[in-house]
Amino acid sequence: MTVQNSATAEAPIAVGGTALAALGVVAFSLTFPATAWGLEGFGPWSLVAVRCVLAALIAGAALIALRAPVPERRQWAGLAVVAGGVVVGFPLLTTLALQTSTTSHAAVVVGLLPLTTAAFSVVRTGSRPSRTFWVSALAGAAVVIIFTVEQSGGALSTGDMYLFGALLVCAAGYTEGGRLAREMPGWRVIGWALILCLPLAIPAAAVALAIEPVHVTAHSIAGVAWVAAGSQFLGLVVWYRGMADIGVAKASQLQLGQPLLTLVWSVVLLGERLPVAAPVAAVAVLVCIAVTQRSRTR
Template sequence: MRTQDSATATSTIAVSATEQTVTGPPAATGRGPSGPDTPTGPAAPGPTASAPALATDPVGRGTLLAVLGVVSFSLTFPSTVWGLESFGPWSLVAVRSTLAALIAGAFLLGGRVPVPERRHWAGLAVVAGGVVVGFPLLTTLALQTSTTSHAAVVVGLLPLTTTTFAALRTGRRPSRTFWFAAVSGAVVVIAFTLQQSGGAVSRGDLYLFGALLVCAAGYTEGGRLARLMPGWQVIGWALVLCLPLMVPAAAVALAVEPVHLTAHGVIGLVWVAAGSTFFGLYVWYRGMASIGIPKASQLQLAQPLLTLFWSVFLLGETLPLAAPLAAVAVLVCIAVTQRAKS
């Protein structure tokens, strides 16, 4: 609980500093405790009629960032399928992680970001194992036998899984209304999944369920760390932490698995590396730090529906007839969880 209290206090100070910059005296020159978001320069302008509302609304801004993360993640599975046209599953995961780590390292070096304190490295290792290695690897293996649409609805259980991990990790207990809406959304996703797969559980489903567990752990720990350091630094250091492992893994995988470069394959690789792994996690962790892990995780209930759209638009897959009904039910659950006390 001391860790959580400290994180909450840090987040409150950072928000207060931002509000003071908008309404108070000139800001000091230099980097503040909240990283690159802290204004620098001789003075900060006062409020104006044209100032964006989100500048003084951290909750609205955090929701927008989390939504951007969900949109980025919704393209991950179609991009992975494209990437598999050119690379083997192990090569794709190792190369995407290596490229993302190089991008993150460049940003960290360019910003002269200090190395995190020793007490944060255990949490960064959880983030790395969950969202940098575990989730990409397990879902890529699953997509060799599962369709994008099927994988998307299974991963729709991620919000509830993340909320459960967050409750266990932080000690916070969302309200009964929140839990009822979250479980209802999960039931809709499960029913949709079983209806599409004929009630059977395949090896691909086992990969996907494993991906849910490791990703939820990574999201929860990343959301906690994002209250102590900027979100882009959380994913940045987690990626860099994996670099010594991913570089040799990429070299071995590329030597063993065949490579057939195509336009789709290259685009898919670039997106899962720069779009999903770096940008998506960057805005996602910042959003979780602003609005809280439980509410941010419930926004992800919309991710399967977005992925279904991309699977039809980009991959030409057939949209299941039950998708519109599932969409309405899931969006209702999202609305309830966003209004419920968490």
Template sequence: MRAHSSTIAPPSIAVTAPVQRPGPGTALAALGVVAFSLTFPATAWGLEGFGPWSLVAVRSVLAALIAGGALLALRVRPPSRAHWPGLAVVAAGVVVGFPLLTTLALRTSTTAHAAVVVGLLPLTTALFSALRVGTRPSRTFWAAALAGAAAVVAFTVQQSGGALTAADAYLFGALLVCAAGYTEGGRLARVMPGWQVIGWALVLCLPLAVPAAAVALAHEPVELTAHSVTGLLWVAAGSQFLGLVVWYRGMAAIGIPKASQLQLAQPLLTLVWSVLLLGEHLTVAAPLTAAAVLVCIAVTQRARG
């Protein structure tokens, strides 16, 4: 679909008639999951040299500059007025809300504990999709989704010692706003290219992100190290832009519920990265949980809608 077609395509028609491309769509959504799985370890690295507010604001500015540059270079016309409310939801959920709340949580929470959010995110996104878009997955889908979520939550809580912390309020808030942003972004990706969905959402936040970054950098100490710079660059370019580009494109191809369930693998991937990059330790339950999650993912991908 050409970039300017979003200005004339009736949203109601596009939303009810998505084009299903299971193979490529699943691969694209899976690439998004891999990119997202690095977000928490990269954030932990970023917090070694930046304050939480500075990290979130600067990552938003950098990601918006990348997205804005691509939109300008390709001379993409702005979306129609009808799409801007949805883009505002995407911006509030995945550009501002989720990064800010999880970054605040990671000041005191381990990445293993924070993975509880991602463990519940697939199920929450499927629920938001059912309410907002009207998707009706089968009972088999819901049973597998619940089983996968239970397996991931049980494992991640066990990894973090089973204790609730003050960071949990941030984490559960991040879960809700991100699920709303994913659902709205997946809906919009049916009427415009996925990269434009996150691109315009990032540009929408730029007028707020620039002054926020200036204020935060003036009040929070900054120490530029290899870890902090690498973490910042990844969450800006990888998590905030490139990951969401392939993610929304995959959601448009295979549907929001099925794409969301691929994220059941994300907490386990995050924990692997935590071992490799942060020196955290896993228990012997990891391979068993991974096997259970893979079975649940396979069932949700084969279940009829």
């Protein structure tokens, strides 16, 4: 009876955590198209610095309004990893990559990110996903990689080194943030990580805006607004909360669907063509996601 009650109590948490993580994936899927819009009016360094400052101001207002306590001393090292990975590293490296790569090609990073994050979680949090989980995760990653590389003609762009670097730092930031979200709410995790970057982001934005030319357009403003408020703050709030509920490894596999969502947004917002193979790849990825979500993790 106790086991049944425990399973019954955990079921709503798992469903809610999956839904929150999925909302985070939807928010992240808009990042590359929004970044492409932002690059129409801002240089890469200006775009990254400005989005960090704006996101930190939003986070600071939330922390003050809700009277969030200052993190404990032992938590600051983890917050520094989050800051370096998802606040600075991933945005900067992917923005630099998008100067020479299309959004479709850059989605290769997202295709590999779930598998890399799951591997990081095994090392950092001690989770032990089942063999079924790993087989499905590898299969999903393979589908995404084959699909995206085939769409890019099999050629590697000059921005690939930036993309692979972004993959590693983001996986570390996701894993550490998911771990911290078990100790404090997800919005406080990303909120304090953003505040940690603010002393560097403000002078960086001032220097970058003075050096790089700025051509303000409706697209560039909308792009900066989304990557700051949506990708950099709100998306990570629900993402880390979902990770805390269902685990880093399982939540990470929901991102297998992110490249395909990015393709849809690229068609709608950037006028790119939707590949014929996209629906087939989408179905295959959804099957892999379903298997990973039903697998056991110790």
